[in-house]
Amino acid sequence: MDTNREDVGIAIRSAFLSRGTQQRFSLFVLTLLSTLLIFVETLESKPLNIVRSAVKDFVYRSAIIASYPSKSFSGIYIFVENHITLYNKYDKLIKENQSLKDNINKSDYLELENTQLRKLISEQIKSPNNLVSARVMLDKQSPYLNSYIINIGSNKDIKNGMAALDGKNFIGRIVDVNFFSSRILLVTDLNSKIPIVSKPSGSHAILSGHGKNALTLDYLSKDSKIQNGDTIYTSGKEGIFDPGIPIGLAKIENNKVIVSLLSDLNQITFVNINFGKYYKSQ
């Protein structure tokens, strides 16, 4: 019995404490270092923030370089797939062409839609003074965290908590600012809680994200008169966002209010950051 216990002890010591063949660090030391880093992450100090920002900026830029092979590979894959499916696509195109000819009367509608889309793009480029435009560098909608990484940070006076917009629609808030990059926590994320007000019913609530599932309204009063189709706006009660930024439309399903966003989060390349209370007029 004692011998068995000794064996286990020797095995554990050998696995955790000794560095082993060609290992520079022991597992024990690295585990301690990781725990220390998690603890340090909860501390806020200027030198620490500078180091964090520099490291994160470096990793984000490296990630862009590292993602080139996968992007190129997906490009080659699409190219090959296009060639393989050429005949099927040709067939499909003939049918589509016929369908388009049949629907030629709808062109007026498409023209109108096109004008609206151009207006939307123009809004993004000619942002008002309290907005700053940014490009989405990395779109990391992981199972655990739905977020974007954008290409501006403290170099453009971005601060934690600022609202991120797609055109004029609210899509998330800044949660991490580095020198040349920032992270936007999307409204769909589990950690996202946004105070809202519905119009025209005027009900106040908290908009909660649920990952892949639909957004819901929490803490809605029992006598709330919210109805299908009500528009959801930021209430500005947290004191950072401007009130009245449109977010989505309410829909009542099984006595539960769910919210469908006005923007499609999978189709966003540029975002506007609203300075809100941080805005300093020139």
Next chain:
Amino acid sequence: MSLGFNNIRFKFLELVPLFLLFFISLNGISIININFFSVNIHYILVYYWVLRKPQSLGYGFIFLAGIINDIMLGFPIGVNALSLLAVAAVAAYVRVVTVRIQLINDWVSFIPALIFANVVYLIALYYSNYSFDYLYLVKNSIFTFIFYPILWIFFSIFLNFSKS
């Protein structure tokens, strides 16, 4: 000349797991998600190589890959590093106590590695005030366990090829 080429080829193939580890971290694709199916390839990669050929995947690199993964996925720095080291620790222990290389042994001993890593993950995220889907974590662990033999076979073929 031939000896030199073989040497370079051997060195290159030895570095492949390391490249793969950092490639996965930098692209933030440690978890493959296809509809209901979800696999953590980071855990499998670390577990297999620490168990079978630890000199190809140093603990320091595993730690660094975990840190990069944390930054990419927006977690508190150190969480993924700690869970990957937990997987590496179980693999190192299993390596010390086992002699025969068998898929079934590796596969069964992968269960405590997954449990240990997920417990570390849960504790670290709980104390960092991060909300996340617990059910998803369970689902991910089950699929990672099921998927392990496929990557085990793939890695074993690669390992034999690099030795030959």
